[in-house]
Amino acid sequence: MRESEARSIIEKVLKLSGAEDTSAVITGSYKASTRFADNAITQNITTNNYSLKVSCAYGQKVGHATTNELIDGALQGVVKRAQDIALVVPPDPEHMPLLTSDEAEKYHQLEPYFEDTKKFSPSDKARIISAQAEKCQEKGIRLSGAFSNGSSFTAFGNSKGLMGCYKSTSFEMHVTCLTPTSSGWAEQIGEDISKAGFSLVVDRAFNIAEKSKNPHDFEPRKCTIIMHPAAVAELFTFLFWEGFDAKATDEERTFLRGKFGTKIGGENITIRSDPADLRCPTISFQQDGLVAPTLKWIDNGVVQNLCYSRFWAKKKGKKPTGFPTNIIVDGGDTSVEEMIKTTDLGVLVTRFWYIRFVDPMVPSVTGMTRDGTFLIEDGKVTKAMKNMRFNENIVDVLNRVEVLSVPERTGEYIPVLAPALKVRDFNFTSATDF
Amino acid sequence: MKELCLRALDIAKEKGVSFADIRIVKHHTQIVTTEDERVSGIQDSESMGFGVRVLLNGCWGFAASKNLFRKEIEDVTLRAVEIARASSLAKMGSGVVFAPEEPHEAIFRTPVQKDPFKVPIEEKVNLLLGVNKEMLRVRGVKKAHSFMWFKSEERHLANTDGSFIESNTCTSTAECIATAVDEHTAKTRYFEAIPVNAGYEHIEGTPLLKEAQRVGEEAVAHLTAKECPQGKKDLILHPSHLALTIHESIGHALELDRVLGMEESLAGSSFATIDKLGKLKYGSPIVNIVCDNTDPTRLASKGYDDDGVPGQRWYIIKNGILVDYQTGREVCHTIGAEQSRGSCRADSWQSIPIIRQSNIGLEAGEEHLTLEELIADTKDGIYIEGMGSFSIDQKRLNFQFGGDCFWEIKNGKKTCMLKDVTYQAITTDFWGSCDAICDKRFWQPYGVLNCGKGDPMQIAQMTHGSSPVRFRNINVGGAKL
């Protein structure tokens, strides 16, 4: 969809609506995903969808409706559904007046859109995958993973004249190499397909799989851990699930209650958001048109900002921040190799798997290591280890970080830039059989 | 619809496919959420489109579009064929072996007495706000949330077997959550109208208002409950909790695509490999696990799966032994099965069908046994209700689960509430320790709404049932920091 088409649909919706306040968001994507397992393509899909969400308000009474039919005749239907809901619900005291057109001046003008990324075809990908699959087959390795590319689009408009539009392309490749006794994993995520290096990703996964063959048992205990960026991202994302929500925190329902402005982590910990950071660019406005936050959540260990919705900000006399659209964990300059050299006894972790809260108020989590876990002894990686379960307090981890590497692009649910970390006394609690 | 479907199949056949199908799907969802005295959101969403899947020279192609008209159907079908050609560049041996299936013409409908989409919003809002009010009346409850969730699916499935299947399913659920806060922490407790395939009559038949006060009181009691002990305890698990344990430690482990390594790069694989079929002691001899996609009220039932295979009922664990898997037409030959078990589902018109969990349940015990009798027979244990924290490794062996509410059992009596209980085990040890199952009067199904699998991620629903069950000597409290 072109920006002009989206604008025209939004304008039609605003015209059709009889509500006092109306806003509309169009989100859409084209996605082509090729999946493979056991050195062969197992799934190959392309799909295209756009949906329109209309919000209508009469005073404080609000209704929302969504459709993926964007033809003229259907627009009336979705507007009516939103209006009908708004007319019968009780007023929402938290509903805020619409933002006006000057909010758009705060949006970044970044457009990480690369036509070649979108155009990269299923056969382009199949050829690349096939070459790597043959290489793996010869070496007795089973290659699995996915290689996807596509584009996405968001346009926002409201009856106060505020409009915003963002489009981007993305590619993602993640692969697992399997030997009979081990696995190795690697990924690359980006916007510009010309920067993609599928064979390098496969080589990384392959090397991890080779090195982690015939894993040993290890008595679970507290010990030093060196986590690669994917593991760090997986763990730290849990800080943001509800933890930084200002309302929930003020209502004493999050682990940050009473901690605003206090030091919760080491001085080497700074976590922030910046949608315009070219290393992990993302959309600069939220569903209500509010500019997405560019600020530090944790600054040198101190809780510097919480996420304020427009309503809660007004109530508390604060500036609205909205919610993060990306997460950047500032890094340092210690390479993983150097981290290993300075470790007497430790565990090197490629990534985590299935992290869940145990108690979000602590905040404690549990999870498993996956796809390449190694023992470090006297400054060297000495052997592969079977995977382990950990139980940890994430805030406590922020106080045990000894050194950080240069951050890298990763993130499963939200774009994340994270360094590798060396953390002391990481709490491994049980083991598994592989 | 039929004509549009046939057009896609004709084009695919002209291009020489060995199999093709088209699914035209319309989803309607409505979510009403409330917080304390306010309605925090009402979202009414519709999504419609179609997906064409083709198997050409043993390789898959799939394309989908929301634009449901003849020309687009033709283009999308040709695109699917093109993609299948691309897939053949990285092919294993002779490619996919797709099990044959009889042609079926059928219409399947969830029995619905009261269409939830026709029930006035005011009625839903009033009920939820009433429930919140009841929870907030309890001293110590500082926050009340509740929601209703309805989803209907209209599906037309046609394939080159000659099948033409129409289904209309409808899922309804509601839930309330009380949060109690004191000077140290916050704790929650929930109650739900268990997700089932039914209409609004299911919400009306659930005592949400009546239970709200108890939910609030238990949230408050949780704040000052005794710490979880550490060590070995007997566990008595209520069906509202065991549903998730079954889901994670049996359901996912016995999806045949995972077992074969097809999910390796994302959700993972399984320890229960096919060389163990018929041999692996998965649990104690009283453990019988049945898949049942024939009961229309359960969430995985839609008459026929998205491979066009009828819903079935079969054992995957019989007398504690692994005897079968959840299969689809692409993989069933690997265990020597001629017909698929019909466990392939796609979560939308945009998604490709993959093996999803069936309605998997633990059969009730044969001997007369109530929950009270089971507790009375337990010296040193913990009783758990509801779902909480859950984590399991990617081969489904080492797991750690929490729950929603916990009570200590001492010398045959429920003595006091506990907090922060977790238990950790290896799957086969855990099911091997199962020594008592209450009888069928206490068997209850629980629906799971958000099961993620696949890449791109798909979200599926299914139902897991059981009676209260006892497990002996399980490690508890390992999560304590």
Ligand SMILES: [Zn+2]
């Ligand atoms: Zn699941």
